[in-house]
Amino acid sequence: MEDISQGAERVRISFSGTAEDAHAAVEGFTYVCSSIADGQIVGSECAYDGCDHTGLSCDDVVCGCVGVHGAAYKRDGTGMLDPSVDDHMPIFECNSNCSCEASCWNRVVGRGLRWKVFVAKHAIRSKGFMLASLDFIPKGAFVLEYAGEIIRADEAERRWEYQRKLKLPNYIICIREHTTSRIFRTNIDPSVVGNAARFINHSCEPNLAFRTVRINSMIPSAALFATQDIPAGQELTFDYGDACLISGEDASLDSRIEKDDRIRCDCGAPSCRQFLPYDVTL
């Protein structure tokens, strides 16, 4: 096992395999625990007000954060998503301006990785590396952020075109949040600067799903939560078509692309859609 994590990650991320495999996995990328945005991205400097009740736990009667934005987590301090809350709603966690305790139940993604995960070569060669869990992870738990460079749409398109021409693996995801009046789009590229989430493969029947979580700025963290109980040793997957946080929209994307550009999906799920979802807007 070779450690590829950055010191600030709360749980060690290790690689199982040969030293050569470990080297190949981490070659050419820098480890970060959460996404980084350059100065051109609007909102990266915008910290919002925190709550003010030193030493107390937050509840929606006294907490400004939860009172304004609503609560998504159970209040029992386990960090689990509350299943009764609409899973399309963005999450606002207590942030660095809040005076509540570090153990506040509304701080989950902000506290970082809690489970042990590892990178390994996938048994199916075409899938390259994969990420799997060393721990049992319960349904509703935060697993890890999809961290990388936050880039503008034109830069995402340029990078994607480059990767497509060279037939390189695609790591860029575009998260879309739909409101009644507009769509907020966040492009994340972990190709060169990223964390262990860049090793997560697609599955048409995944065990993780995205939620957008705002902590210290209006730029969301793309946080992956367990959608089912995940036994220790199981591969972690998400649906590449689900980065769009509105149900159903990705279904139309496959029919609008060139046949040559499609990557055959080897997820092996009974409902496999045969090709990896593809975002034509990149």
Ligand SMILES: C[S@@+](CC[C@H](N)C(=O)[O-])C[C@H]1O[C@@H](n2cnc3c(N)ncnc32)[C@H](O)[C@@H]1O
């Ligand atoms: C975000 S990367 C995932 C990590 C990648 N396997 C690696 O070795 O770094 C996405 C790439 O992994 C491969 N991939 C992911 N899921 C796959 C699947 N279900 N079937 C086949 N290839 C897959 C494709 O090459 C895709 O472009």
